[in-house]
Amino acid sequence: MSVQQSLIELPFDLDQQRIPAHVAVIMDGNGRWAKNRGLPRIVGHQKGVDALKDLLRCCDDWGVKVLTAYAFSTENWGRPAHEVEFLMTLFERVLRRELEEMMAENVKIRFIGDLKALPESLQAEIAHSMEKTANNKGIQFNIATNYGSRQEILYACQAIASLVKEEKIQLNDINEELLENHLYTKGLISPDLLIRTSGEMRLSNFLLWQMAYGEIYVTQTLWPDFNRQEFRQALLDYQKRDRRFGKLNQ
Ligand code: IPE
Numbered sequence: 001m002s003v004q005q006s007l008i009e010l011p012f013d014l015d016q017q018r019i020p021a022h023v024a025v026i027m028d029g030n031g032r033w034a035k036n037r038g039l040p041r042i043v044g045h046q047k048g049v050d051a052l053k054d055l056l057r058c059c060d061d062w063g064v065k066v067l068t069a070y071a072f073s074t075e076n077w078g079r080p081a082h083e084v085e086f087l088m089t090l091f092e093r094v095l096r097r098e099l100e101e102m103m104a105e106n107v108k109i110r111f112i113g114d115l116k117a118l119p120e121s122l123q124a125e126i127a128h129s130m131e132k133t134a135n136n137k138g139i140q141f142n143i144a145t146n147y148g149s150r151q152e153i154l155y156a157c158q159a160i161a162s163l164v165k166e167e168k169i170q171l172n173d174i175n176e177e178l179l180e181n182h183l184y185t186k187g188l189i190s191p192d193l194l195i196r197t198s199g200e201m202r203l204s205n206f207l208l209w210q211m212a213y214g215e216i217y218v219t220q221t222l223w224p225d226f227n228r229q230e231f232r233q234a235l236l237d238y239q240k241r242d243r244r245f246g247k248l249n250q
């Protein structure tokens with residue numbers, strides 16, 4: 001059996017009882033991957049899609065319940081127009097191409113972020129994919145597109161402030177649960193593990209509230225090269241962590 005084949009099932013050195021329920025991933029390094037090969041950055045983005053597809057399948061195979069991937073940040077609009085346009089078209093094309101297979105695999109899709117600012121044709125594809133997979137009972141797959149955590153928290157504050165203004169709630173009703181219910185991630189458990197590829201040790205405006213107690217794993221590997229072997233390493237590292245949540249362990 002080849003290494004890749006053997007990784008279809010949960011590797012023997014991972015503890016099935018301690019698989020993170022929610023994994024989030026900052027898929028970084030597509031541009032560098034392409035540059036290293038003398039290719040245009042967009043080729044890196046194309047390759048990155050394959051890496052994401054395999055991670056989604058791997059999460060499903062190994063028992064992860066929720067996967068959240070950072071596809072486009074609110075800050076990424078600041079990139080050259082042709083790269084932004086390419087990415088928007090890529091998202092749309094991939095969604096259309098992969099929807100049937102994701103249906104067959106029972107994947108439940110959700111997009112998080114300020115979707116109204118996306119091209120209309122992409123918005124339509126997104127709405128269609130979420131409706132179509134709404135009753136699927138398999139892995140929950142969240143794609144953060146035009147996502148910015150500061151904006152997410154601001155929008156939540158505005159929504160809550162209007163509830164107070166309209167006297168639908170009292171000041172004392174504002175608590176963590178209420179705020180969470182106004183985030184894009186409403187109803188989702190917080191990530192247990194966040195993986196960032198290509199070495200940068202920062203959150204880049206991703207899941208700031210939700211990552212309060214999430215574990216962070218950074219690998220030097222560039223996103224298009226991220227594979228099951230890499231994911232196994234991340235999970236091995238995660239399973240060694242002592243998640244104290246501010247308390248003391250006996
Ligand atoms: C991540 O790869 C993909 C997106 C942000 C859309 P990058 O495009 O940031 O790749 P690098 O960081 O420039 O190598």
Ligand code: IPE
Nearest residue numbers: 026027028070071072073204
């Ligand atoms: C984070 O990567 C955003 C995504 C992966 C979608 P960036 O490449 O945009 O982050 P910075 O600029 O290195 O912080």
Ligand code: MG
Nearest residue numbers: 028029030031
């Ligand atoms: Mg980057």
